[in-house]
Amino acid sequence: TAGCSRGEMKIDRVALSERASVPVLDASEVSTLISDSGITRYRISSPQWLVYDKTDPPYQEFPKGVYLEQFDINLTVQALLEADYAHYDENSQIWMLRGNVHALNRKGEQFDTPLLFWNQKTHRVYSDTTIHITREKSIIYGVGFDSNEEMSQYTILNPTGVFPINED
Numbered sequence: 001t002a003g004c005s006r007g008e009m010k011i012d013r014v015a016l017s018e019r020a021s022v023p024v025l026d027a028s029e030v031s032t033l034i035s036d037s038g039i040t041r042y043r044i045s046s047p048q049w050l051v052y053d054k055t056d057p058p059y060q061e062f063p064k065g066v067y068l069e070q071f072d073i074n075l076t077v078q079a080l081l082e083a084d085y086a087h088y089d090e091n092s093q094i095w096m097l098r099g100n101v102h103a104l105n106r107k108g109e110q111f112d113t114p115l116l117f118w119n120q121k122t123h124r125v126y127s128d129t130t131i132h133i134t135r136e137k138s139i140i141y142g143v144g145f146d147s148n149e150e151m152s153q154y155t156i157l158n159p160t161g162v163f164p165i166n167e168d
Contacts, residue, residue, distance in 0.1 A: 023061075025051035043069045046086075057091035066097070070149070078150045080104040083116070093120040105151035110134040113145065123149045131156060 031045040047064040066086040070079045084099030095118040103111040103125075112132040118125045124146065131145040133156070144157025 020054040023050040024053045039073060040071055040075060057089055059090060060088040062086040078106055103151055125149055125151055
């Protein structure tokens, strides 16, 4: 570099410190399959996928939204998730989905919330914000939610709802 003599090299410390703020991957219009132990488990699609490998912790970001499908061993869709924004912490294996979060489970129940977390280590999906669940014959509202990752067994905190009443 300029100003160095006899083979000395000057390292630009500013450029090295800024490396963490630059994604190692910036991909557009992505659709990919993710497997675990040779079994396809997820499909992720997004208009933009950013991977930051030099941050602490490393993370992946989907600033323009994400669509995710989870499969069982027979490639049957177990759950769908979509959101306006997503962030995945690689160390904790926690997804944070924000903005118009919509999920659909195998029973056809639709979950709508502004914020949802999915912990892949504990296999739990949860939120501490408003949740709206549309079921075949009822609608459940609440603040706070905890579920298995298939969203088939869940608990609604502070629930309210609209339920049909059989007047017979």
